[in-house]
Amino acid sequence: MASWGEASQSRLIGKRITRLSGKDKVTGKAKYTYDINRPGMLYARILRSEVARAEVIALDLTPAEELPGVKAVIELTQVGNQLRYQGQEIAAVAAETDDIAKDALRLIHVELEELPFVVTEDDALAEGAPEIRDWTGNKSDPNVDERGDLEAGFEEAAVIVEAKYHTPVQTHVCLETHGNVAEWRGEEYLTFWASTQAVFGVRNDLARTFDLPANQVRVITEHMGGGFGSKFGPGVEGHTAARLSKMTGKPVKLMLTRRAEHLVAGNRPSMTQHVKAGATSDGRLIAYDMQGYGTGGIGSGAGFTGPYVYSVENSRTERFNVATNAGNQRAMRAPGHPQGAFAMDSLMDELAEKLGMNPLEFRRLNDSSEVRQAQYTLGAQEIGWHKRNTVPGSGTGIKKRGLGVGSGQWGGGGGRGTQARVTINADGTVEAVTGTQDIGTGVRTAIAIIVAEELGLQPTDISVTVGDSEPGLPSGGSGGSQTTPSVAPVIKTAAEAAKQKLFEHVAPLLQAPVDDLRVGIGTIYVASDRTKTVTWKQATGQLGMESISEGGNWDEDLRQGGVAGTQFAEVEVDTQTGHVGVIKIVAVQDCGLAINRLATESQINGGVIMGLGQTLLEERIMDPQTGRMLNANLEDYKVPGTYEIPEIKAIVFDTHRKVSGVGEPPCIPTLGAIANAVYNAIGVRIRELPITPDKVLTALAEKKA
């Protein structure tokens, strides 16, 4: 059975290794799609609807076509079509400069007849609301799930809590907006630089769309400026760039504006849930009844978890989607989990309080995960759980502190579908190639670590190529925290195979059988006689004119899904201003085998900070009067900045020697931990995110009254 070996035997795996792309990233040399400059390249822009719902009455591109410097103008909709959200595409322009493209958009003649719209869930569900898609009352068919005997459960309950929880729509805010550079060679070959999480997915989509054999499309993503689940396909903008390039015979760059990024490039759906839950006097969660909905804009996919993490025998859940005239949702870091976790962790605390129990103890009684049980102990110790207010809000002074806890779970076990090659050249150089992409998680470095560990080299000795479809070694999209667990087994087995081949070449030199050879650090030696040794270069010198190039294979035993996490938060609430400051987060995250501890800590920090943003700051605000998003920029849509950052204790909680993904899970428990800490500080519960000063002050005022 293949294995990663004992931790004590690992020289590199599990250690803190700096990333291979570090130097390029700190010197500005790293080239992102947005940085690609091709000779004769044109700049493209898209004209978008500024209304929520309208029919296209007239569309005339001629005035734009006549502007000097404009090379192509195309329709992205047609007269008679219905535009169904602000930001939907109307037409596109390619011009010699970005400024000319901008000017040309303003010359396009368009007439729209506005139609009744709904942009908020409340408006969509109101009696007599205009139906904006093929759903009665703008509601999808509900998803109903029943387990056990709910009625009996409530009868057994000693306490019952009923509450309504809400999280608003959050947008991804990728710093590199969605976009691409397309360059055709004749009509037969398309090179496509894409800001994507799925190099091969984009290649296959383009091949289908433009009716080309897949090997006549090359997709390149050397570096990528953030995706968080929103960058799996070429999208309208990608198809548009390719069309404009084909028409003009020139390379075309089309990057979304910041505004369009908020409007059309995906978002995390909202969640509203009414929940009634009961627990027995000895602290068992016994009944859970929830009805909820969310909006994913004009599309569906607004699901969320619940009941979450904790076991409950008797439950009934009913969930549906609400259609609104807003851009479609896309997967966003642990889709459905953070919002479900916020509601569940708030509910658990409310039940515990009614029972007169410590909320941590109440969790322990209802959590079947052994991993999380251990994490509770460790996390409580790190945060100083004993410091919490036993009576919430009982602290004195203007600024009140409180502690809270939240939990999460995720899969992240990877899957088949990756091909990779490890090549050893006679000059001692080593190359590792696979068609995955490094979206900032550091998989490029993880690959180098695995190969270097296997061959007795340093990670910097390994030349890693990812983010290019040309070598024809496919890998899946980077979603579901699947990248490293999907890629690692294939890379490891490829490196093992290459090492075996090298041993075969070196055995005659060392006059020893192949199975008696081992790698040292930069050496190959004979296990039974350690005086017999050659340097790495002497060994590879045996290859003469040849190179060794070996593929790898998927191996179930090298990876495992199912990770648990828990977080503890300490907050300080200013009861005069309503400001919530997070003092400290302890994040205990199950990671399976962490290939690179440093990059894993980065991922945990990042998850916590994104969760913090969702809890305290982030909200897409739609104006029901105009149908427009009011904060489609980075000033009014607030993401965490330096002042919001607490002390974060990221604890890489190794549970086994198999690789699991960790990109998503650390953003889940943060919401409940902070929300519960706020309650512990001020004794008033905020059930609607984000927890902004106005909500805190209103809640405090209501408590007084």
Place this chain on the structure above:
Amino acid sequence: MSDKEKKQGTEISRRSFIKGVGTGTVAATVVPTILVGDQNTAEAQTDEATSTAVIQLNINGKVHEIEVESRTTLLTVLRDGIDTNGNNVDLTGAKLICDKGECGGCTILADDKPVYACMMLAMDAQGKQITTVEGIADGDDLHPVQEAFIKHDAMMCGFCTPGFVVSSVALLNENKKPTLEEIKDGLSGNTCRCGTYPFIFDAVETASEKM
């Protein structure tokens, strides 16, 4: 406000919106809602675009002669500019992220002061020593800030990293030994979405010890 007045207000707003999108007119049957136009007319933009000048910019110690429009930003010159000899400036380290001085992704130094290159017109950069992230290292010798960013993994996707590196250099030039609060102040004009802040703070602290 009476219903009648409301309706008039609505129609005025609608016209300004439609004009903004293009040269269209309002269709006869419309649903009364309030719209707010925010796009300028094409005429104003094209007039502005016609005014150009050849200027000299000193970027990372090298003088570039370049033709710019009055509206051209320094960031556009750095990233997309072509000098009068036909060479691309091609300094793409500074990124356009928000396009309006909200995120710090395009931070550069102008006479050692941190500036958002998206907010500075190219013409206003004349006579200043412009340093981009590409000019921070001394040849192959990285600046202590850059070394420390690598050591602490103060980056993930890396798209915001050039801006943070430049802001950190500017901060340490002013304040050799900043406290954590001073580091947060100094970098408060920069935004990261991956959440690399804690390791950036560590990196600046480490760099401050080396400078």
